[in-house]
Amino acid sequence: MAQYTRVSGSVGLITLQSPPVNALSAAMRQGIVDMMQRALSEPEVKSVVICGQNGIFCGGADIKEFGGQMSGPPLIPMIHAIEAASKPVVAAIEGIALGGGLELALGCHYRIAHSKARVGLPEVTLGLLPGAGGSQRLPRLIGVPAALDLITTGRHVTAAEALKFGLVDQITDHNTVNVAVKFAQRVADQPLDARRISTYPCLCPSDVAVLFEEVMQRVRRTARGAIAPIACVQAVRAAATLPYNQGMERERELMATLFTSGQARALQYFFFAQRAVGRWSMPSGARWDTSKPRPVHKAAVIGLGTMGRGITVALAQAGFSVVAVETQEKQLMEAKQAISGMLERGAKRRGVAPALDKINYGRNIQSVADVDLVIEAVFEDMALKKKVFQQLSAVCKPSTFLCSNTSGLDIDQLACQTRNPELVVGMHFFAPAHVMKLLEVVYGPKSSPLAVATAMQLGKKIGKVSVAVGNCRGFVGNRMLKPYLEQALFLLEEGATPEFVDQVLEEFGFAMGVFRMSDLSGLDVGWKVRMADGLAMPDPTTGQPTRLRQGRRYSPLGDLLCEQGRFGQKTGRGWYQYDKPGSQVAKPDPWLHSFLDEYRARHALVAHRIDHQEVLERCLYSMINEGFRILEDGIAAGPEDIDVIYVFGYSWPRHHGGPMFYAATVGLNKVLERLEHYYQAHPDVPSLQPCHLLRKLVASGRPPIQKWREVIKKVRSQL
Numbered sequence: 001m002a003q004y005t006r007v008s009g010s011v012g013l014i015t016l017q018s019p020p021v022n023a024l025s026a027a028m029r030q031g032i033v034d035m036m037q038r039a040l041s042e043p044e045v046k047s048v049v050i051c052g053q054n055g056i057f058c059g060g061a062d063i064k065e066f067g068g069q070m071s072g073p074p075l076i077p078m079i080h081a082i083e084a085a086s087k088p089v090v091a092a093i094e095g096i097a098l099g100g101g102l103e104l105a106l107g108c109h110y111r112i113a114h115s116k117a118r119v120g121l122p123e124v125t126l127g128l129l130p131g132a133g134g135s136q137r138l139p140r141l142i143g144v145p146a147a148l149d150l151i152t153t154g155r156h157v158t159a160a161e162a163l164k165f166g167l168v169d170q171i172t173d174h175n176t177v178n179v180a181v182k183f184a185q186r187v188a189d190q191p192l193d194a195r196r197i198s199t200y201p202c203l204c205p206s207d208v209a210v211l212f213e214e215v216m217q218r219v220r221r222t223a224r225g226a227i228a229p230i231a232c233v234q235a236v237r238a239a240a241t242l243p244y245n246q247g248m249e250r251e252r253e254l255m256a257t258l259f260t261s262g263q264a265r266a267l268q269y270f271f272f273a274q275r276a277v278g279r280w281s282m283p284s285g286a287r288w289d290t291s292k293p294r295p296v297h298k299a300a301v302i303g304l305g306t307m308g309r310g311i312t313v314a315l316a317q318a319g320f321s322v323v324a325v326e327t328q329e330k331q332l333m334e335a336k337q338a339i340s341g342m343l344e345r346g347a348k349r350r351g352v353a354p355a356l357d358k359i360n361y362g363r364n365i366q367s368v369a370d371v372d373l374v375i376e377a378v379f380e381d382m383a384l385k386k387k388v389f390q391q392l393s394a395v396c397k398p399s400t401f402l403c404s405n406t407s408g409l410d411i412d413q414l415a416c417q418t419r420n421p422e423l424v425v426g427m428h429f430f431a432p433a434h435v436m437k438l439l440e441v442v443y444g445p446k447s448s449p450l451a452v453a454t455a456m457q458l459g460k461k462i463g464k465v466s467v468a469v470g471n472c473r474g475f476v477g478n479r480m481l482k483p484y485l486e487q488a489l490f491l492l493e494e495g496a497t498p499e500f501v502d503q504v505l506e507e508f509g510f511a512m513g514v515f516r517m518s519d520l521s522g523l524d525v526g527w528k529v530r531m532a533d534g535l536a537m538p539d540p541t542t543g544q545p546t547r548l549r550q551g552r553r554y555s556p557l558g559d560l561l562c563e564q565g566r567f568g569q570k571t572g573r574g575w576y577q578y579d580k581p582g583s584q585v586a587k588p589d590p591w592l593h594s595f596l597d598e599y600r601a602r603h604a605l606v607a608h609r610i611d612h613q614e615v616l617e618r619c620l621y622s623m624i625n626e627g628f629r630i631l632e633d634g635i636a637a638g639p640e641d642i643d644v645i646y647v648f649g650y651s652w653p654r655h656h657g658g659p660m661f662y663a664a665t666v667g668l669n670k671v672l673e674r675l676e677h678y679y680q681a682h683p684d685v686p687s688l689q690p691c692h693l694l695r696k697l698v699a700s701g702r703p704p705i706q707k708w709r710e711v712i713k714k715v716r717s718q719l
């Protein structure tokens with residue numbers, strides 16, 4: 001785990017050896033303790049260098065150990081012993097020094113980093129704080145404001161930024177270990193008292209109380225209910241206001257609270273869930289590790305509206321040549337301007353040249369003849385998309401992958417329009433496509449593992465978290481959104497206001513409640529889909545009962561708003577009112593409240609008091625119930641896929657782990673019991689009827705979420 005060698009006669013070199021990231025497991029900690037003792041006891045050794053194998057210093061704690069019994073030497077005394085050592089200890093940081101890895105480096109007397117290294121304290125993203133002295137040493141080393149920034153955001157910084165902060169002593173482009181060894185020789189007989197960070201005073205700006213107040217307010221606002229960022233501020237405040245030992249005690253108390261909180265468990269689950277989705281599988285048995293992708297060099301995007309523009313930017317920024325096609329001249333000019341602007345702003349932020357020359361614009365679909373992969377992003381209209389797929393199939397090389405960015409239409413129907421249906425998949429991006437991390441890769445019955453593997457790999461290359469899902473209406477994300485939206489409308493009919501429903505959902509942790517979100521996306525989008533499906537009824541002569549469709553409860557509220565031209569932010573009116581079209585500041589609208597009163601009166605609905613619990617349970621549990629149906633149908637391979645989709649695509653609060661993890665935390669028996677309760681009260685709402693898989697999981701003794709796949713397999717084999 002940790003190897004010891006003596007180099008250049010007088011330097012003890014401790015090399016951390018535990019691929020892939022030299023995590024600080026029990027065995028690794030034991031190794032470091034033993035090797036340090038050896039280095040300190042050898043009289044020839046005058047100084048020590050700690051480095052990591054294979055160009056990586058240390059990725060931090062071994063997260064797998066978090067759940068179990070603690071064994072091996074604890075980290076805090078180990079780091080204290082390094083800091084207290086009588087010989088200088090130099091950290092040679094290559095690759096990464098993250099979390100416990102950086103805390104280890106902070107215990108060393110000097111830090112030398114390679115120019116390409118990144119350092120950070122990302123514990124907050126796992127629901128924790130840097131609990132091995134990081135919250136106390138970092139502010140003492142780099143000052144309170146910079147430490148607050150790094151610790152509350154968990155962001156990684158480059159070696160250059162770390163040098164600017166004074167976090168590292170030197171950066172090098174050469175072999176970091178060699179440089180560190182030479183450095184260690186030079187400082188061998190330097191006094192160490194001034195190098196022990198725990199003895200430094202914590203330098204604070206004069207208005208430190210105001211600073212903490214401001215940071216606390218900002219963190220509370222952005223944390224959306226997450227407790228770790230708040231504990232991080234409290235820990236740094238302890239560093240700023242207490243002696244080191246008392247600060248360490250406070251760090252320990254805060255860490256203990258976080259460790260036992262459900263949020264840390266949820267965030268750690270989510271950490272592994274993100275990895276699990278990369279190991280995709282299809283019901284046919286095809287898998288990530290047996291399906292090879294084909295390289296994509298040149299791609300095309302068809303339709304340069306909202307989505308096509310973002311997708312073009314994402315591809316060009318990742319270095320792909322893109323042919324961007326838009327049939328309308330005016331749209332094409334506008335798109336060119338918008339795309340160039342996005343590329344220039346992005347390049348400025350990242351300090352690189354804008355990838356403008358990666359894109360060739362055109363109005364003719366013939367110009368995509370030689371591309372390797374096409375992403376279609378024309379209007380959500382099946383007839384139009386079918387036509388485009390027929391044209392693409394005729395124009396493109398036979399080997400070209402044809403992908404659609406449809407939000408929920410049947411991929412199979414599009415595949416049937418082409419010569420090679422096995423090369424057709426959905427690539428469902430989320431708006432804005434160059435920013436949002438999620439990509440649903442949708443396989444139809446004919447899609448080949450090659451096409452799925454290629455789309456998954458392309459997603460990875462453009463920085464997306466890609467999740468492979470099956471083909472059904474709305475795929476995973478939008479399919480689960482339907483019952484959630486539906487419940488929100490029913491709650492309005494029964495007496496709630498959009499403000500109250502949104503407030504409850506935002507308190508739960510969503511970035512935006514359902515109504516503010518709908519106003520942002522545009523109410524007309526769903527309206528058009530409902531009209532195409534024959535659900536919305538702008539014409540009263542259709543004879544459909546207003547609040548019923550095919551024997552199920554239906555709320556026409558959204559349709560009625562659209563009929564009034566209230567499309568949300570874009571028209572300045574929707575579920576809320578806005579100062580002007582395009583404005584983002586939502587204000588309660590008295591018109592809407594009287595409209596709801598009149599609507600209820602017209603339909604003889606008696607408004608009742610709806611409380612916080614009812615809003616949350618009906619909106620979330622109906623969505624979760626659909627999630628179980630999706631698992632039962634094999635549309636998602638496991639609960640992790642659904643949770644990753646919801647966190648990255650729908651702003652589900654990460655500290656609740658995702659909807660399926662949240663269901664497990666609440667208790668599946670409770671979710672089942674509440675769904676039964678609401679279904680009894682609303683028997684005309686099938687989405688509230690608990691699904692078979694949920695019942696089966698409860699009947700099987702509520703296994704932990706990691707074991708659900710076994711029950712799912714059994715349920716599916718019985719279908």
Ligand code: NAI
Pocket residue numbers: 302303304305306307308325326327328331377378379380381384388405406407408428429430431
């Ligand atoms: P949009 O209306 O902004 O843009 C569509 C563009 O396609 C227009 O510029 C139109 O001129 C162009 N177009 C139409 N026919 C064409 C053809 N034959 N050849 C080339 N260009 C053509 O639509 P938006 O919002 O970008 O949506 C595109 C697709 O992405 C739809 O399938 C939609 O469901 C899906 N989607 C939309 C999301 C959103 O938030 N807007 C999110 C995820 C998917």
